[in-house]
Amino acid sequence: MTTETPIPTIHEPDTDTITIPRIEYVVISDTDLEKPYRVVIENDEVTPMDFVVEVLRVHFGxxxxxxxxxxxxxxxxxxxxxxxxxxxxxxxxxxxxxxxxRNAGYPLSFYLEPDE
Known part of the structure; x- marks a missing residue:
């Protein structure tokens, strides 16, 4: 008696949409790297307050x-x-x-600005 190994099938997605990630390049001098930068959080009407607090605790100490x-x-x-x-x-x-x-599905946003 022989046992046949099943052949795995590959399932293709049901969509023709391709999402291309947005890449942003920042060119900055060595002098600017040494300068302090301000991290600013922006309000949005979607991200829950408790999630924002946890992100601030985890990522900004x-x-x-x-x-x-x-x-x-x-x-x-x-x-x-x-x-x-x-x-x-x-x-x-x-x-x-x-x-x-983004992994949690929220649009929470921060930006950087030079601390002058």
């Missing part, structure tokens, strides 16, 4: 009370300062926060 204060400032004023970091650290923290938000 904030205590709960401070994270709540920043979240409420952004909620009422449209944006709030999260912290000031060297450029690469700020960029890494924002990337990680955006990644967690």
């Amino acid at each position: 904030l205590q709960r009370v401070r994270a709540i204060a920043i979240m409420l400032t952004a909620h009422h004023e449209g944006h709030a300062l999260v912290g000031v970091y060297p450029f690469e650290e700020a960029q890494d923290r924002v990337y990680a926060a955006h990644n967690d938000a």
Whole structure:
């Protein structure tokens, strides 16, 4: 008696839509890398407040009370300062926060600006 191994099948998606990720390049000098950058959070009407607080705690190392204060400032004023970091650290923290938000299906957004 012989046993036949089943041949695996490949299922193609039912859509012809291809999503191309948006890539943004930032060119910055070594001098600018040394300067501090402000991380600013923007308010949106979709991301739950408790999720925002958790992202601030996890990715920016904030205590709960401070994270709540920043979240409420952004909620009422449209944006709030999260912290000031060297450029690469700020960029890494924002990337990680955006990644967690997108994976959870939320449009939570941060941006960087030079701290002058």
